[in-house]
Amino acid sequence: MLTNAPRGTKDILPEQATNWLRLENKIRELCNLYGYEEIRTPTFEHTELFLRGIGEGTDVVDKEMYTFKDRGDRSITLRPENTASVVRAYLQNKLYANAGLVKLFYIGSMFRYDRPQAGRLREFHQFGVEALGEKNPAVDAEIILLAWEFLKSLGLDDLTLKINTVGCPACRPIFRRKLTEYFTENADDLCGDCRRRLEKNPLRILDCKVDADKDFMDDAPRIETCLCDDCREHFNALKKFLTAANVEFTVDNRLVRGLDYYTKTAFEIQFAPLGAQSAVAGGGRYDGLIREIGGDDTPAVGFAAGMERILLALELQNLLPAQDKKITAYIVAGGSAAETYAFKLLTDLRRKNISAAMDFGKKSMKAQMKAAVKSGAKFALIVGEDEVATSTVTVKNLETSAQEKVSVAEVSEKIS
RNA sequence: GCGGCUCUGGUGAAGUGGUUAACACGUCGGAUUGUGGCUCCGAUAUGCGUGGGUUCGAUUCCCACGAGUCGCCCCA
Numbered sequence: 001m002l003t004n005a006p007r008g009t010k011d012i013l014p015e016q017a018t019n020w021l022r023l024e025n026k027i028r029e030l031c032n033l034y035g036y037e038e039i040r041t042p043t044f045e046h047t048e049l050f051l052r053g054i055g056e057g058t059d060v061v062d063k064e065m066y067t068f069k070d071r072g073d074r075s076i077t078l079r080p081e082n083t084a085s086v087v088r089a090y091l092q093n094k095l096y097a098n099a100g101l102v103k104l105f106y107i108g109s110m111f112r113y114d115r116p117q118a119g120r121l122r123e124f125h126q127f128g129v130e131a132l133g134e135k136n137p138a139v140d141a142e143i144i145l146l147a148w149e150f151l152k153s154l155g156l157d158d159l160t161l162k163i164n165t166v167g168c169p170a171c172r173p174i175f176r177r178k179l180t181e182y183f184t185e186n187a188d189d190l191c192g193d194c195r196r197r198l199e200k201n202p203l204r205i206l207d208c209k210v211d212a213d214k215d216f217m218d219d220a221p222r223i224e225t226c227l228c229d230d231c232r233e234h235f236n237a238l239k240k241f242l243t244a245a246n247v248e249f250t251v252d253n254r255l256v257r258g259l260d261y262y263t264k265t266a267f268e269i270q271f272a273p274l275g276a277q278s279a280v281a282g283g284g285r286y287d288g289l290i291r292e293i294g295g296d297d298t299p300a301v302g303f304a305a306g307m308e309r310i311l312l313a314l315e316l317q318n319l320l321p322a323q324d325k326k327i328t329a330y331i332v333a334g335g336s337a338a339e340t341y342a343f344k345l346l347t348d349l350r351r352k353n354i355s356a357a358m359d360f361g362k363k364s365m366k367a368q369m370k371a372a373v374k375s376g377a378k379f380a381l382i383v384g385e386d387e388v389a390t391s392t393v394t395v396k397n398l399e400t401s402a403q404e405k406v407s408v409a410e411v412s413e414k415i416s
Numbered sequence: 417g418c419g420g421c422u423c424u425g426g427u428g429a430a431g432u433g434g435u436u437a438a439c440a441c442g443u444c445g446g447a448u449u450g451u452g453g454c455u456c457c458g459a460u461a462u463g464c465g466u467g468g469g470u471u472c473g474a475u476u477c478c479c480a481c482g483a484g485u486c487g488c489c490c491c492a
Contacts, residue, residue: 114490118484275486
């Protein structure tokens with residue numbers, strides 16, 4: 001217990017950490033390329049923000065939030081996602097004041113109390129992108145492109161991009177009503193979950209795997225028939241942009257996002273080999289959220305991508321490079337008489353920006369030589385009584401086995 | 417939150433109701449004189465996820481809990 005991390009959390013060990021760093025660097029590089037700037041928001045927020053932002057009735061809010069009272073009796077929640085926080089920060093810091101379109105990205109850990117399985121953790125990491133202040137569908141396309149090109153650039157294949165439109169406050173209610181009517185007629189044939197969804201979220205029924213093959217599904221109302229002109233045009237324009245950018249996508253009118261704030265565009269990128277948790281990135285437009293949180297009516301689009309899942313996918317495809325932790329020099333000290341001498345050498349090398357290491361365990365020289373090899377060092381710098389007496393160092397090239405004795409002053413040149 | 421499966425050392429694992437829990441890798445040490453990669457020798461779980469129970473006796477049987485994993489749900 002004491003030596004176990006809490007359920008659904010993971011240590012990122014040095015070996016993995018370099019992969020994370022590489023991934024994070026690529027994210028920053030790419031976001032830069034697209035003109036997005038990094039924002040870092042608090043790990044926790046007032047619970048109210050998520051209640052309003054994500055919406056009560058959603059799974060995330062109803063059963064997955066880490067919520068607690070702080071010592072001042074405030075209700076605090078560990079962020080289950082970052083969009084609401086970004087919007088909050090946008091409003092609080094009046095980021096809308098300077099530019100029409102505010103383009104932000106973030107990297108950070110999120111928390112959801114869910115049952116862990118491969119690709120699903122209670123603390124997990126997302127990076128995401130948000131573009132606030134523009135309703136042009138070109139921005140939707142830019143966001144989707146960013147996500148798509150990013151995953152592609154990592155070397156991932158077998159990716160599928162699904163897009164859909166979920167309407168807006170003007171037309172979604174109509175669609176919703178039609179769905180409710182239609183499925184109520186077929187309620188007897190629905191699975192238990194869907195009968196419950198009938199009231200809460202009839203859109204989700206479309207996405208049900210249990211009922212997917214039932215006959216009445218084919219004739220279920222379709223969102224296309226209900227869209228208002230604005231939404232229809234928006235969706236058509238988006239498709240046009242994506243086609244122009246030469247991105248393959250499929251329209252999946254069963255794609256529904258789980259969070260309340262989405263309007264119009266919804267999309268998801270899947271990497272099938274991951275199994276059950278195959279969604280690697282997902283997002284869409286949320287034109288109503290900013291107003292919901294207390295700002296002016298402001299259109300916005302964004303997405304979030306799961307970093308563990310990306311790393312998992314990369315691992316599955318053997319796209320994670322082997323570790324190379326090479327250092328230049330490993331100092332081998334013969335006897336305690338040489339230790340101080342060796343330590344000084346170690347420090348001097350580092351001050352000259354040469355990576356160096358030595359064994360502090362006072363082992364035999366043989367053992368130290370083994371350690372030198374294991375460290376991946378190119379040179380072993382051997383110092384014993386002779387070297388101390390003559391102010392020299394024996395430099396041994398571990399690849400060629402050639403060795404020579406040089407004065408301390410020359411060591412750094414010899415090995416750089 | 418629901419269901420299935422799993423849980424032996426640093427790792428991969430074998431194994432049994434009852435004397436020292438295989439084997440391999442790894443790690444550490446050694447093979448005379450200050451030096452590696454090969455070879456050889458030796459060491460390395462008083463312990464079999466945790467806690468109960470059954471039993472003369474359990475790592476092996478039962479139960480609970482925990483963690484992992486797969487699927488559902490949901491999502492990144």
